[in-house]
Amino acid sequence: MEALRGLGLWGIRSEAKFVPDTYLDASREARLEVLRGLMDTDGWAERWGSAQFCSTSERLARNVAELVRSLGGWCSVRSRPTTYRHRGQKRAGRRAWVCNIQHAEPQSMFSPSAKRARALPAPRRRRRPVFLSIEPARVTETQCIAVTHPSRLYVTDDYVVTHNTAFVLNIAQHVGIHLRGRVLLLSLEMSAQQIVQRMLCSEAKVDSQAVRTGRLSSADWARLTAAAGRLSEAPIFIDDSPALTVLEARAKARRMKAEHGLDLMVIDYLQLMRGRAAMESRQQEISEISRSLKALAKELTIPVVALSQLSRAVESRATRDFRPQLSDLRECVTGDTLACLADGRRVAIRDLVGTAPEVLAMSPAGVIVAAKSERVWLVGRRNVFTVRLASGRTIRATEQHRLCSGGGWRTVGQLSVGDRLAIARRLPEPVSPDRWSDLRVALVGQLIGDGSYLSGKPLRYTTSSEANSTIVSVAAREEFGCEVTRYAGRSCWHQLLISGNGNRWHPHRLGGWLRQLGIFGQRSYEKRIPEAAFQLSDGQIAVLLRHLWATDGTIAPRKSRRGSDAVFYSTNSPGLASDVAALLLRLGIVARISSARKGAYRPSFFVAVSGAADQRRFLEAVGAFGPREPQARRLEACLVNRRNNTNVDTVPRESFERVKGLMRAQGISQRRMAALRGTAYGGTSHFRFAPSRALLKEYADILSDGNLRTTATSELFWDRIVGIEPAGEEEVFDLTVPGPACWLADGIVSHNSGALEQDADxxxxxxxxxxxxxxxxxxxxxxxxxxxxxxxxxxxxxxxxxxxxxxxxxxxxxxxxxxxxxx
Structure with missing residues (x-):
């Protein structure tokens, strides 16, 4: 039942039945099995041997025809009215759709039965499709398709063969004929004969259709003759080698430059060129090609003109303004998106415009590495969408911007709620981290939590913890020479007044340092971790988090068998919550951010460390200070024998598709696999859930597959999408990273869009x-x-x-x- 629901077949009536695309695109053996099942139910063999299929669903009949044709058979579909009798009266029924099938081996379409015995091989004769009618359908935008086969033919829906088209060559024509410049035209789409014919018709101003049909007037012949003479004298060299690589194009250009001279090089078109085979994606390949062509133009000191296709997304604009813009070449993110830099900082992409920072990226093996970016720039205003993840992270990007999903690189428009996106499991420590004294690290953590450093107000710290009070007093006196005065409050609460910090015109000591860090004057709902703190070592990041948790953090073991252990930090600053989650990621802890609102108050944000594994990691790496120390010891005792729950830290279900494919290739049945794993046989239930990393590694070891092992051991955490909503129109930015062709947007693996705009002059x-x-x-x-x-x-x-x-x-x-x- 679940499988039928997943395929969209559950609950539909007979007239709406269809064959899911998964089976239409399956292997030949699988398609043949589907066809056999259909023929065994609603198909039959006539006494003279031909096979037919009947259904009240037109879509199902068309699907059967597609299956037959994909298996080398011939199938036509026609409809006919049906009748039935009700209480002696003849009534009209639903239309029936009948497939007339002919196949070289018709018995292969049936399981062993009487139907199979009646099915006889049809006499071999060549079938040709016949036009029955040509009717106007609608006015709509069409798309050209280019193929590299000499016939220039390709197959469309219903297996109809058609021809491709091409674009004009006026630039090369003008340079070669009128400017007498030497032109090299690399045509990856059209043959040399087709190009010459187009040039001839264009130069002579003769209707190309008249040339193809031979219906030419005497004036046309005169113009064609004169145009042919001009073209024959033009130094235009045409090379129609298909699927050229960049190296081959460079070699041809260098040879022509040396032998004949070269003034212009034209490539029709860019997307048909090939880059290095080792490239992970076609987008990376196009980026490499564009950079290589730019280098070639500089080397030979010639203009290189490359035609390129534009995204069809321009036609989906809500404003109905279809004029192409420079931003249509880029798919980008909003300016507040935080780029993770190799030095540990997280900087809004709008603040990186015009620079080429070293960023964090994902390698093909799923490892987080440092990579040098080429450029960051403003693209323009675009419609954007907000993608929200279960961990509380968000990214706002254009519809065609690509993110790393369980099914590979997918655009935002292709994603849906429930899909999984890759985020970094751990951010690497900077190669050369900054170093503060531990007292300063502890002081900034304490002040962010319970301190007040507003402009025009005295610098204060309020607490009920003697340990917290002591560390703040010692750090302020020893590190900055400040005077600390204690004022008692209710019960054990008290306030520390930290003075001697100068004034607004001449700040110094602790007040001057907070201004230098960029956090002075922040109210509680505006507080942030200073950017400089992200450049500290992992050890000092742990110290900072330890003292943050000593203020507004919670470590609470569960009180009964029900519920869960709690490790979280609470704040009413959304920016601070995001910063704390990013600091935890430096220590290999993937935290979840949630929020709650009470009445008219500001919302509260919670950064939670969930799961026994991450909580153990928190206690080991961060530890506890002051009032959190006894709580941490109790939780540590509770976690000693606690089993890890892998419901969250799982890999996408798409990984099971590779597992099942490898099992089929190696001849391992599901029952055999269960025996190899030492588990009870459960049929397809073994593949109905998202596997844990340990389970996927177990399958990888049994099947000896490196790709599965890489997925199971990668440095990625697969977060779940919980929402995708339109977010209006904003300025968007892009960042290009050669090599990995991706970067981390606050931990989320984001693809860059190529380099066409950047490389072109x-x-x-x-x-x-x-x-x-x-x-x-x-x-x-x-x-x-x-x-x-x-x-x-x-x-x-x-x-x-x-x-x-x-x-x-x-x-x-x-x-x-x-x-x-x-x-």
Missing amino acids: VILFLYRQSQYKEDLPPEEANIADVIIGKQRNGPVGTVKVVFLPQYARFENVADLHRQPQPF
């Missing part, structure tokens, strides 16, 4: 308004905008041109009414 967009609006005046129907989105050494703006579709040619607007010159 000039970026042009072509926009035709007529593709989106039907009610344009005739004189504007063929107007196209050349949008100069970026020019490193010149102005940006828009230039209007005229597109002549019959010639595949662009001309200046001033030449709109000019007639072709007679030859």
Whole structure:
């Protein structure tokens, strides 16, 4: 029942049945088994041997046809009316959809039965599809597809073969014919013959359709002859080698530069080039290609023009403004996103603009490493979404921004609630950490928790703990030479007045240090951990957390068998809660942030360390001070024999797909696997949950698979998405990291978007308004905008041109009414 619900089949009526895409895209053996099951139920073999299938669901009938065709058979689908009798009256029933099937081995489509015995091999004859009708459907945007096979053909839905198209070559034509420059055109999409034909029609201004059909007038012949003469004299060199690598393109350009000279290089188009095979993703490959082309242009001192596809996300804008923008090349995050730097700091990406910091990134093996970024910059205003995780972490990014999920790199738009995202399990210690005295570290932790350092007010510290009071007094006197005065309060509560800190014009001692750290003047709901503290060693981070917990932290063993042990820090500052969680991550502790509100008061935020394993780690690495010491000893005693609960620290369920695939490849049944693991056989129930890291490692060891072992032992924690909501329009920023091609956004593994915008000196967009609006005046129907989105050494703006579709040619607007010159 759960499996049917997961496939969307539970509870649907017969007329709505279908074959899930999982089975349509499965292996040949699996598709054949699905087809056999369908034919054994609603299929039959006629006495003359042909096979048919019938269903009241059109979608199911189409799915059967797809299965048959994918297995090398022939299938046509037709509908017919049905009737039935009710109380002696003939009534019309639902339409039935009948599949007429022919296959070279029809008996393979049935299980052993009488149906299989009747199924006879059909006579071999070549089937050709026939056009029954051509009807207008709708006006919509279409997409070109390029293939590298010499036939230029590809297969679409329903296994229909079609042809691809290409774009104009006016730039190369103008440089070669009119400027007499030497042009190298690397066409990865079209053949040399197709390019020459397009150039010929464009230069002669002859309808390309007339050339293909041969319906040419005498004037057309004259223009074609003259254009052919001009093209033959133009130094344009065409290379249509498919799937070129960057190294091959460089070699061809160098050879031509040496033998003939070279003034312009054109690549059609960038996404069809190949980079190094070792690249983890296609995005990294494109980034490497763009950087290599930039280096080639600098080496040969020539312009390199590369065509590139633009994301279709431009068509989803709520404003219905489809003009392409420079920001369409980037998928980015909001300015308040915290980038984790290699020196330990977390800095808002907007504050890194124009720099190239060393950041933390994820290697292909799932290890958190330091990597040098290339550039951080403002992209523009974009619609953003907020992705909320179960740990309380959030990231706000554009819809096409990619995050590391259990199924690989996924865009925000592809993610859904319940998916798992990778966050760092532990942040590495800086290579050269800063060093404060332990007294200063303890003092800043105590003051952030129970101190008051408002502007215009005396510096105070309030506590009921003698241990806390003593450490603050000693640190203030010995480290800063301040005068500390104690004032008694109710019961054991008292206040320390720390004086001798100068004034607002000449701050010094402790007051001057707090100003230097950037935290002076913060109210309780504004408090933060100073940025400089993140550059401390892990040992001093533990000291800071220890004294924070001594103020507003809680360590409480559970009082009965029910409930759970509590280790949490409470504050009404959301920024401080985020900082504490980040500090815990330095020690390998993944904390959860939650909030609660009481009445009209400000919300309270709680940073909780849950699970026996993380709580043990907290007691070992952080420890306790002052009033938390007896609580920590009690909790430590309770955790001695406590088993770890792995309900949270699990890996995505997608890992089981690889486990099952390896089991099939190695011929290991589920019963055999249960025996190898020493567990009771439970059928598919073994794979209905998210596995723990230990369980996945057990499967990896049995199946001897390095990828599973890497996933089980990686430095990643798989957090669960609990919400994805639109967050309006904001300025967004991007950060490019060569190599890993990713970076940590406050611990969340975030992909960078490539380097096309960064590497290019000039970026042009072509926009035709007529593709989106039907009610344009005739004189504007063929107007196209050349949008100069970026020019490193010149102005940006828009230039209007005229597109002549019959010639595949662009001309200046001033030449709109000019007639072709007679030859």
